[in-house]
Amino acid sequence: MERNVVAIIQALDEQCISPNRSNLLFKGLYEQVITVVGQLRGFGINRNDRVAVALPNGPEAAVAFLAISSGATYAPLNPNYRAPEYEFYLKDLAAKALIVQPGVAAPAKDVAQQLGIPVIELLPRLDAAAGIFELSIPTSTVPETPDFAEPDDTALILHTSGTTSRPKMVPLSHCNLCISAQNVKTALALTETDRCLNVMPLFHIHGLIGALLSSMAAGASVVCTPGFYAPKFLGWLGNHQPTWYSAVPTMHQQILGRAATHTTPIKPLRLVRSSSAPLPPQIMAELEQVFNAPVIESYGMTEASHQMASNPLPPNQRKPGSVGVASGPDVQIMDEQGNLLPTGEVGEVVIQGDNVTHGYENNLNANATAFTNGWFRTGDLGYLDTDGYLFLKGRIKEIINRAGEKISPREVDEVLLDHPAIEQVVTFAAPHTLLGEDVAVAVVLKAGASVSEQTLKEFAAERLADFKVPRVVLFLDEIPKGPTGKRQRIGLAEKLGLTASDPTEDRPAYAAPQTPIEETLVDIWAEVLGISPIGVSDNFFQLGGDSILAAQIINRVRAELQVELSFLIFFQQPTIANIAIAITQLQAKTVDSDEMIKLLAELESLSDDDIQQLVK
Incomplete structure (x- = not known):
C-alpha cells in the first residue's frame, strides 16, 4: 500500500494553518x-x-x-x-x-x-x-x-437546482463515482507521475471528481489549496510543480490577468482542463500560449458524476467551441418526442451510462421528465458534428448558470416575495461577458409601496448565498407574459433590453484615488479582479465580482488595513469610494477604543491624592 x-499535499502559504x-x-x-x-x-x-x-x-x-x-x-x-x-x-x-x-x-x-x-x-x-x-x-x-x-451504496449525495424552488437530490453510487473518475483519468491520460493543483471547491462535483478522485484513481498526487486565489496561483505552480489543474472559465481569465504582469518564467504544464461553463476560444488560445500546454475543455454535470464529454489530448484534434467527444457515457441528441436525431441536427443532449445517476431521490415527477427510454435529458441544446464532437447551443431550462454555480430562479423569487413591498417578482438570467450569466429580477411593487434597489439586494443577501443575490433589479408596472399568459423567464432579458454586462464597458468616468486608503483599495481590487485601471467609482459587481473574490478582498483589507469588513458592504456600498469611507469610520472607532483603554490604564495607576489634584 x-x-x-x-x-495529498497542503499548499504552503500563509493562509494555511501549518505550512x-x-x-x-x-x-x-x-x-x-x-x-x-x-x-x-x-x-x-x-x-x-x-x-x-x-x-x-x-x-x-x-x-x-x-x-x-x-x-x-x-x-x-x-x-x-x-x-x-x-x-x-x-x-x-x-x-x-x-x-x-x-x-x-x-x-x-x-x-x-x-x-x-x-x-x-x-x-x-x-x-x-x-x-x-x-x-x-x-x-x-x-x-x-x-x-x-459496497459498489451500489450511495457514496455521495448532492443537491442540484431545478426549475422549481425545491432543489433536487442527486444520489451517486460508488460505482458511479469510480467510473467517472476513471473516465477523467483516461481522457487526461493521468499517471502516477501527475500532480493536480486543486483550486475548485470540494463541495462541488468538479473539485471532488474532476480533480481529486481522478487523481486518486491514477495513483497520482494532489495539491490541496485553501481555495482559488489568483494572486497566489502562479506562486503555487512554482512551489509545487503540478502537471495540470482544472478550473472554470472565470478562474482561467483571472489567471491570465496575473500572468500578463508576471516577471519570472512560468513553468509549462502538461495540460490545462476547463469545465462547468463554456470556455471562450480566445481564452483557450491565451491559456495555451501562457502554459505551453493543450487546454482540454470538458462537459459535465452532477447527474453524470461530473464528466460526460471531453476534448481529446494531442495529437487528436481539439475543436474550439466544442466540449469534445463522449468521454464515458454515450451521448446523443433527442427531440421533444424522444426520438434520437441524426448528425448535425439540434436537439436536447441526452446521456446513458454507468456513471449516470439512477434518478433523483423522492422526486417521481422530476424522474419522469428527466428520463426517456433509458436516456437522461441534460436540459442542454446541442448537436453532434460528423466527427462526433458535441457543440452546445444553450440551456433549455431556466436555471441560471453563473460561472458554474447553478441557481434556481424560483428560490430567489420566494425569498424576495417575503418583502412587504413586493407584489410580483420574476428572477431570470441576465447575460454577462465574464460570468456567462448573472442573476436579474423584474419586480412589481404593491400599490403605494416603495423600496430601493439597494434595499432589495440587502434583503436578499441576508437570506441567500452571495452568488444567488440579484445583481440587476428592474422595477416594472407589469411583467411581460407569453402567449398563454404565463410569465416567461427565458428570453426575458432580451425583451427588457438587457445587454451583456462587460467589465470594460458602461463604466463611470475614471476617478483616481485621493486618499491612502483609496489607493490601497485600488491596488487590492486590481490584483484580485485582474482589471486595471480601476477607479474609485467603479462597481464591484460590474467588474465581475462575486462572493469568492469578495472574500479575497476582505482578507487583504484585514491584513493591510487591520479592519474587518462584512460581506454585506459589497451590496450596500459596492464602490471603492464608499468602502474607503466605511474603513475610515471603523479605524476611527478602533482608535477611540484604544485611547479609552490607555486612559483607563493611566487612571488605575494614579493614587487617590493624584486623582483629587486632577479634579481640582
Whole structure:
C-alpha cells in the first residue's frame, strides 16, 4: 500500500494553518480511512446513512470526502450558506450527523443543534501529515471494526437546482463515482507521475471528481489549496510543480490577468482542463500560449458524476467551441418526442451510462421528465458534428448558470416575495461577458409601496448565498407574459433590453484615488479582479465580482488595513469610494477604543491624592 508518491499535499502559504506539515502518503490515507469509518460505526452511523459536511477547502476536506464516503454517504454543503439554507438541506437530507471545523460554518452548527442533529467537530492534527484529523466523537463511543461500503451504496449525495424552488437530490453510487473518475483519468491520460493543483471547491462535483478522485484513481498526487486565489496561483505552480489543474472559465481569465504582469518564467504544464461553463476560444488560445500546454475543455454535470464529454489530448484534434467527444457515457441528441436525431441536427443532449445517476431521490415527477427510454435529458441544446464532437447551443431550462454555480430562479423569487413591498417578482438570467450569466429580477411593487434597489439586494443577501443575490433589479408596472399568459423567464432579458454586462464597458468616468486608503483599495481590487485601471467609482459587481473574490478582498483589507469588513458592504456600498469611507469610520472607532483603554490604564495607576489634584 505504501508508495513513494504523495496522496495529498497542503499548499504552503500563509493562509494555511501549518505550512510545515509533511505530505500524506497513500498508506497514511488508508489508515485514516479505516480510523474514520470505525469511529462512524461506533457512533451509530452505518452504510448509506447521510453525513452532512461543511468544511473549508484544504487537505482535511479532501481526506474527509475519501474517508467518510468509504463507510457512509457524504453530503457536502457550501460553508458560506445562510441559516435558512442549512435548515432546508439538513432536513432534506435527513442527516444523521453534521461535521464542521471549529470557526467555520457557524450557522450550520446552530441549525443542526436546533434540529437535534448531532454535531461532530473535525480537528486538524497539526502535528501530523497534511489532511490528518480527529473527530470529536464522545470518548464513551468505542470504535468498531470498519465495514466498508459496497459498489451500489450511495457514496455521495448532492443537491442540484431545478426549475422549481425545491432543489433536487442527486444520489451517486460508488460505482458511479469510480467510473467517472476513471473516465477523467483516461481522457487526461493521468499517471502516477501527475500532480493536480486543486483550486475548485470540494463541495462541488468538479473539485471532488474532476480533480481529486481522478487523481486518486491514477495513483497520482494532489495539491490541496485553501481555495482559488489568483494572486497566489502562479506562486503555487512554482512551489509545487503540478502537471495540470482544472478550473472554470472565470478562474482561467483571472489567471491570465496575473500572468500578463508576471516577471519570472512560468513553468509549462502538461495540460490545462476547463469545465462547468463554456470556455471562450480566445481564452483557450491565451491559456495555451501562457502554459505551453493543450487546454482540454470538458462537459459535465452532477447527474453524470461530473464528466460526460471531453476534448481529446494531442495529437487528436481539439475543436474550439466544442466540449469534445463522449468521454464515458454515450451521448446523443433527442427531440421533444424522444426520438434520437441524426448528425448535425439540434436537439436536447441526452446521456446513458454507468456513471449516470439512477434518478433523483423522492422526486417521481422530476424522474419522469428527466428520463426517456433509458436516456437522461441534460436540459442542454446541442448537436453532434460528423466527427462526433458535441457543440452546445444553450440551456433549455431556466436555471441560471453563473460561472458554474447553478441557481434556481424560483428560490430567489420566494425569498424576495417575503418583502412587504413586493407584489410580483420574476428572477431570470441576465447575460454577462465574464460570468456567462448573472442573476436579474423584474419586480412589481404593491400599490403605494416603495423600496430601493439597494434595499432589495440587502434583503436578499441576508437570506441567500452571495452568488444567488440579484445583481440587476428592474422595477416594472407589469411583467411581460407569453402567449398563454404565463410569465416567461427565458428570453426575458432580451425583451427588457438587457445587454451583456462587460467589465470594460458602461463604466463611470475614471476617478483616481485621493486618499491612502483609496489607493490601497485600488491596488487590492486590481490584483484580485485582474482589471486595471480601476477607479474609485467603479462597481464591484460590474467588474465581475462575486462572493469568492469578495472574500479575497476582505482578507487583504484585514491584513493591510487591520479592519474587518462584512460581506454585506459589497451590496450596500459596492464602490471603492464608499468602502474607503466605511474603513475610515471603523479605524476611527478602533482608535477611540484604544485611547479609552490607555486612559483607563493611566487612571488605575494614579493614587487617590493624584486623582483629587486632577479634579481640582
